[in-house]
Amino acid sequence: MKFSLAVLDLVGQIWMTLRLGLPHVLRAIYAEPSLIFNWAALSRISFANVWIAFGEGSDVHGREDKTSLITPHARGVVLDLGAGHGYTVPYLDRSKVTKYVALEPNPHMHSHIREKAHAAGFSEADGSLLILSCGAEATASILSSVDTKVDTIISILTLCTVPAPQATLLSLVQDILVPGGEFLFYEHILSHRADVAWWQNFWTPVWVHVFDGCNLNRPTNLWVSDLVDDIGESVWAEGKCLDIDWPEENLFWRKMGRFVKK
Ligand SMILES: C[S@@+](CC[C@H](N)C(=O)[O-])C[C@H]1O[C@@H](n2cnc3c(N)ncnc32)[C@H](O)[C@@H]1O
Numbered sequence: 001m002k003f004s005l006a007v008l009d010l011v012g013q014i015w016m017t018l019r020l021g022l023p024h025v026l027r028a029i030y031a032e033p034s035l036i037f038n039w040a041a042l043s044r045i046s047f048a049n050v051w052i053a054f055g056e057g058s059d060v061h062g063r064e065d066k067t068s069l070i071t072p073h074a075r076g077v078v079l080d081l082g083a084g085h086g087y088t089v090p091y092l093d094r095s096k097v098t099k100y101v102a103l104e105p106n107p108h109m110h111s112h113i114r115e116k117a118h119a120a121g122f123s124e125a126d127g128s129l130l131i132l133s134c135g136a137e138a139t140a141s142i143l144s145s146v147d148t149k150v151d152t153i154i155s156i157l158t159l160c161t162v163p164a165p166q167a168t169l170l171s172l173v174q175d176i177l178v179p180g181g182e183f184l185f186y187e188h189i190l191s192h193r194a195d196v197a198w199w200q201n202f203w204t205p206v207w208v209h210v211f212d213g214c215n216l217n218r219p220t221n222l223w224v225s226d227l228v229d230d231i232g233e234s235v236w237a238e239g240k241c242l243d244i245d246w247p248e249e250n251l252f253w254r255k256m257g258r259f260v261k262k
Pocket residue numbers: 051055081082083084085086087088103104105106109134135136137155156157158161162163213
């Protein structure tokens with residue numbers, strides 16, 4: 001890959017992120033000066049605003065793939081990891097999904113989730129919508145809040161951010177997903193090309209601080225497909241990763257997958 005392509009790609013994204021997020025961060029500090037010592041809070045304020053622009057574009061680009069991945073397969077109680085501004089809920093077939101559980105640790109995104117969920121026919125009033133503020137790694141807390149195991153887990157561009165992703169994945173599947181339940185993902189991943197992977201590794205220590213914890217270099221597709229239980233057996237009855245039509249030189253190269261639990 002040409003040096004200029006990789007450098008310009010990320011420099012452009014970092015510039016956009018700062019341009020969109022910084023005014024909100026400065027306003028928040030002006031209103032509450034003690035926030036200057038709270039990087040996590042500032043990062044969330046920035047990201048909630050940045051994702052209004054980035055998320056929309058990302059959703060439009062992924063629409064065809066997300067429709068084929070989510071609409072025919074999501075059913076019953078659906079847990080959406082890192083629901084963001086609610087871009088996943090419009091893909092749910094309301095006649096097959098009984099409850100939408102949106103897991104989103106950034107509270108600045110909750111009003112958007114609520115709005116999109118209402119438009120898709122889910123509401124807290126009738127119990128078909130639940131918004132949780134914990135992270136995906138807090139599996140015990142998720143289970144006690146939802147009060148039942150779930151039929152479908154969806155992760156769209158979120159496993160790049162989750163702490164301890166492999167342990168979290170195993171716990172989500174073992175403890176929260178019902179047998180026969182489906183895990184659907186659409187993620188940007190570590191490239192199979194050595195030159196692209198080099199740049200992903202190069203940029204990740206910077207990008208992770210700019211973009212609210214996002215890692216460019218996680219082989220999430222392999223972590224999901226190779227997931228095994230305590231005795232080393234696959235947790236899946238069936239499943240496969242699918243290619244997405246995405247430029248190979250892009251540092252956000254992505255794959256999606258559909259896996260069914262044993
Ligand atoms: C790139 S955004 C994707 C949002 C959404 N899935 C979409 O497709 O528009 C990643 C999301 O993961 C959330 N997130 C961050 N840490 C998380 C964690 N530990 N567990 C679950 N979600 C997390 C972020 O707040 C953010 O909304």
